[in-house]
Amino acid sequence: MMNKLLSAEFTRLFKSRLFKVCMFLSGALGALFIIVRWMDVRANVTAYANLPREYSKADDMIFFGPMFVVFVMAIFTGLFVGTEYSDGTIRNKLIVGHKRSSIYISKLVVCIVANIIIHAICIFVPWGLGSLLLGVDTGAGVLLAKVFMLFVIVITMTALLLLISMLIQSKSIGSVSCLSFMLIILLIAGYINSRLDAPEYYGGYSLVDENGDFIEMEQEKNPSYLSGKKRDIYEFVYDVLPSGQMFTVSYGKPKNIMMVYDIIILIGATTAGVIVFKKKNLK
Amino acid sequence: MEYCLETNGLCKYYKGFKALDGLSMHVPKGAIYGFIGKNGAGKTTLIRLICGLQEPTRGSYTLYGEKNTGTGIYAMRRRMGGVVETPSIYLDMTAEENLMQQYRILGVPSTDEISELLKLVGLENTGKKRAKNFSLGMRQRLGIAIALCGSPDFLVLDEPVNGLDPQGIVEMRELILKLNREKQITVLISSHILDELSKLATHYGFIDKGRLVREMSASEMEAECRKCKRLTVNDTKPLCRVMDEMKIEYSIVSDTEADIYSQISVTELTMALAKENCEILSITERGDSLENYYINLVGGGDDE
Numbered sequence: 001m002m003n004k005l006l007s008a009e010f011t012r013l014f015k016s017r018l019f020k021v022c023m024f025l026s027g028a029l030g031a032l033f034i035i036v037r038w039m040d041v042r043a044n045v046t047a048y049a050n051l052p053r054e055y056s057k058a059d060d061m062i063f064f065g066p067m068f069v070v071f072v073m074a075i076f077t078g079l080f081v082g083t084e085y086s087d088g089t090i091r092n093k094l095i096v097g098h099k100r101s102s103i104y105i106s107k108l109v110v111c112i113v114a115n116i117i118i119h120a121i122c123i124f125v126p127w128g129l130g131s132l133l134l135g136v137d138t139g140a141g142v143l144l145a146k147v148f149m150l151f152v153i154v155i156t157m158t159a160l161l162l163l164i165s166m167l168i169q170s171k172s173i174g175s176v177s178c179l180s181f182m183l184i185i186l187l188i189a190g191y192i193n194s195r196l197d198a199p200e201y202y203g204g205y206s207l208v209d210e211n212g213d214f215i216e217m218e219q220e221k222n223p224s225y226l227s228g229k230k231r232d233i234y235e236f237v238y239d240v241l242p243s244g245q246m247f248t249v250s251y252g253k254p255k256n257i258m259m260v261y262d263i264i265i266l267i268g269a270t271t272a273g274v275i276v277f278k279k280k281n282l283k
Numbered sequence: 284m285e286y287c288l289e290t291n292g293l294c295k296y297y298k299g300f301k302a303l304d305g306l307s308m309h310v311p312k313g314a315i316y317g318f319i320g321k322n323g324a325g326k327t328t329l330i331r332l333i334c335g336l337q338e339p340t341r342g343s344y345t346l347y348g349e350k351n352t353g354t355g356i357y358a359m360r361r362r363m364g365g366v367v368e369t370p371s372i373y374l375d376m377t378a379e380e381n382l383m384q385q386y387r388i389l390g391v392p393s394t395d396e397i398s399e400l401l402k403l404v405g406l407e408n409t410g411k412k413r414a415k416n417f418s419l420g421m422r423q424r425l426g427i428a429i430a431l432c433g434s435p436d437f438l439v440l441d442e443p444v445n446g447l448d449p450q451g452i453v454e455m456r457e458l459i460l461k462l463n464r465e466k467q468i469t470v471l472i473s474s475h476i477l478d479e480l481s482k483l484a485t486h487y488g489f490i491d492k493g494r495l496v497r498e499m500s501a502s503e504m505e506a507e508c509r510k511c512k513r514l515t516v517n518d519t520k521p522l523c524r525v526m527d528e529m530k531i532e533y534s535i536v537s538d539t540e541a542d543i544y545s546q547i548s549v550t551e552l553t554m555a556l557a558k559e560n561c562e563i564l565s566i567t568e569r570g571d572s573l574e575n576y577y578i579n580l581v582g583g584g585d586d587e
Contacts, residue, residue: 004390011387017375088371092429093388094335095367095439097360281297282336283368 005098005106013080013110022076026118029072030065030126034058038133058130059138063250065122066150070157070182070246073115077161078178080114081107082171090282100278108162108270115158116151123147149254150246156262157182157242159269166277182243189243192234200225240265285312286345287437287469288333293342295328295493302328304493305342310471310486315463317484318473319577325493326473327368330441333471334365346437361389365439370426374415378406378425381414385432396434403461404428405454419446427458438462440472444479452479459483481573491581510570511542514563521559529555542569 013019041048041056048056084090084107093103127143130136136143161178168174201219209215226234238244240261248254288310295303303325310316320326331337332351333344339351347362349355372381382397401407404424409417414425423443430438440459444452460483462468474480480487487504489497499507516522519541526533529552532544553563 004388007390008384008387012373012384015376015380083373087373088367088369089373091334091336091365091367091371092385095360095363095365095430096389096433097335097357097363098388099357279338281331281338283331 002102002106005093005102006109009106009110010113013114016080018076018079019114022072022114022118023121025072026065026069026122027125029068030122030124031129033061033064034126034129034133037061041134054137056134058126058134058136060251061130061134062123062127062136062143063146063150065126066119066246067186067250069119069122070186070243071179073118073154073157074161074178074182075175076114076118077111077158078165078175079171080111081162081165082168082174085169085174086171094282101274104162104166104274104277105270107166108159108273111162112155112158115154119150119154120147123150146249146254149258150249152259152262153242153245153249156265156269159266159273160242163269163273166273167280169283185241185243189238189241189247192238192241192244193247195224195226196231196234196238198222198225200227284309286310287312287314288344288346288471290329290333290344291342293329293332293344294340295325295332295337296340301493303332303339303342306490306493306495308488308495308498310469312469313463313467314486315459315470315472315484316486316488317480318471318488318490319477319480320473320490321581322475324490324581326490327441328493329490330365330367330439330471330473334363334367334439335360336367361433362436363439364430364432364435364437365441366423366426366430366443367439367441370422370429372414372422372425372429375413377411377413378409378417378421378428381425382428382432385429389433391433396432400428400431403431404458420448420451423447423451423455424458427455431462434466436468438468438470440470442474443472444474444476452476456483477573477577487573489577489580497580504573504576508570508573508576509544510568511544512547513565513567513569514541514543515539515565515567516541516556517562517564521561522556525552525555525559525561539564 037056037058054060090103094100127136160181164177164181165174168177199222202222205217207215207217239248239255239258242262242265245254245258245262248258286309288308290306290308293303293306294301306325306329308329318326318329328337332339333346335356344351346356346359349359373384376384378401379397382400383394386394386397398407401409404427406421406424406428409421414422417425423446427438427440427443430440443459444455447455456479459470459472463470470483472480472483485501487497487499487501488495513536514522516539519535519538522541523533523535526541526543529547530545531547531552534542534544536542549566556563
C-alpha cells in the first residue's frame with residue numbers, strides 16, 4: 001500500500017512548481033555567497049593577500065547556505081503538506097482505504113527526499129562553483145562527512161516540520177508555524193552559541209600611560225561565562241537541537257553523539273505524529 | 284436484503300455536542316440512497332465517519348459486511364469512492380493529471396479509463412487547463428470523476444449539486460442514474476434539493492438531530508406521498524363492494540377509513556353508497572411532495 005502512496009507523492013513532488021522554486025532558490029543562494037566572495041577577492045587583491053589563506057577560499061562558504069535554506073525547507077514542508085489539507089486531497093487517500101500511518105510515513109519519506117535535494121543543491125553548487133572560482137582546501141572526505149551529518153540533521157528537522165504541518169489543518173497557519181518554529185530554534189541555537197563562545201576572561205590587554213609606559217591590564221573574569229553544570233546543560237541542548245547541530249556543521253566539527261540525538265528525535269517526532277494523526281478528526 | 288452499508292447506533296460527539304446520536308441506517312446494494320436532513324442534522328458527519336475521515340465515538344458500521352474496527356475495512360474502502368463537502372482535487376493539476384494521480388494512489392497501473400471517465404463527466408475538452416481555473420460545476424464533476432477512479436461499487440456524494448447551474452444539475456442527475464443503472468454502483472447521496480433527490484432516489488433516510496427518524500423505499504415514499512382522497516365512512520365493507528364494482532383504485536386504512544387514488548365522481552359514489560346504507564362522514568384531500576413530507580416528519584424548525 002505504501003508503494004502506491006510513495007509513487008503518487010513522488011510524482012506530485014517532481015511536478016510541483018513549489019519544489020522547483022525551492023531548488024532554484026537554494027542553488028541561487030549557494031552560488032550567491034561564492035560569487036560575492038569571488039568579486040570581493042578580485043576587488044581587494046592586496047587586502048586578501050595579507051589575510052590568512054582561508055579568507056580567500058570557498059571552504060567556509062560551502063556550509064553557509066544551509067543556515068538560510070532551512071527557512072526554504074520550512075516553507076516547502078508547510079506548503080507541500082498543507083496543500084493536501086487545503087485542496088482536500090488527503091481525503092482521497094483515506095476514502096480508498098489507505099492507513100493513516102502509511103499516509104504519514106509516505107509524506108515523511110517524500111519530504112525528507114525533497115529537503116535533502118534542496119540542501120544538496122545548496123551544498124554542491126557552492127562547492128563546485130567555489131572550486132572553480134576560489135579553490136577549496138578542505139579534503140573531499142572531510143566535506144562529505146559534513147554533508148552526511150547535514151543530511152541527518154535535515155532528516156530530523158523534516159520530521160519535526162512534518163509533525164507541525166500534519167497537525168495543523170490550515171495551509172497558511174501550518175506554513176507560518178513551520179517558519180516560526182525554524183526561526184525560534186535557530187535563535188535559541190544562536191543564543192546558546194554566543195553564550196558558549198563567550199571568553200572566560202576579559203582584558204589581558206596593554207595600555208600606554210601619559211609617560212609612554214606600557215601598563216599590562218589584569219585579566220578579569222567574565223561574569224556571564226558558563227561553567228560547571230550550567231555549561232554542560234547548554235552544551236547538551238546545543239548538541240540536541242538540530243539548529244545547534246547545524247551551527248556545529250557550518251562552523252566546527254560535528255560530534256558523533258549528535259547522530260544519536262537525531263535518531264531519537266526522528267523516532268519520537270514520527271511516533272507522536274502518527275499517533276496524533278490517527279486520532280485526528282479530518283474534515 | 285443485502286446491504287452495502289449498515290450503521291449500528293453510531294454516535295459522534297464533539298466537545299459535548301452530539302453530531303450523531305445513535306444513528307442506525309441501512310443502504311441496500313444497488314440503491315440510490317437519498318440522505319435527507321437539515322444543516323447540522325449530522326449528514327456530513329456520517330459521511331465523514333464512513334469515509335474514514337473520523338472515528339465514531341460509539342457504535343459501529345459495516346461496509347460490505349466488514350466492521351469498521353476490523354482490519355478488513357481497508358480492503359472494503361478500496362471499493363468506495365466519495366466526494367465529501369468540497370471536491371478533493373489538486374488545483375495546480377489538469378483534470379487528466381488529477382485522475383492519473385488518483386490512479387497512482389489506488390495503484391492501478393492502467394490509465395486507459397481516464398479519457399472515458401473525463402468524457403463521462405463532460406471534462407474531455409479541458410486540455411491543459413488547471414483545475415484552479417475550473418468553474419465550481421467543473422470542479423464538482425472532476426471530484427466525481429476522481430471518486431469513480433478504480434471502478435468503485437459504492438459512491439458517497441455529499442451535496443453533489445451544490446453550486447451547479449440548472450443544466451449542471453440535470454447532467455449530474457443523469458450521470459448518477461447512469462452509474463447506478465449501467466454499472467450497478469450503489470450511491471449514497473445527501474442533498475438539500477429534495478425535489479431533485481426525489482427524481483433519483485430508490486431509498487430514503489431522514490436524519491434529524493443526529494438520529495435517523497425514518498428510513499423507507501421510494502415505493503413506500505410514493506405510497507405515503509401519493510395524491511388521494513381519504514374517505515371516512517361508518518363501515519368500509521360496503522365501501523369496498525361499491526368501489527370494486529366501480530373499478531376504483533383504493534386502499535383500506537382502517538375499519539372506517541379508505542384512501543381513493545382514482546378520479547371519482549363524488550355524487551355517483553355517494554349515491555351508490557347510500558344504496559348500501561353506507562354513510563360518508565368526511566372526504567379529505569391527501570398527498571404530499573417529498574419536501575412537505577420531510578417538513579412534516581422533522582418539523583419546520585430553524586435551519587442552522
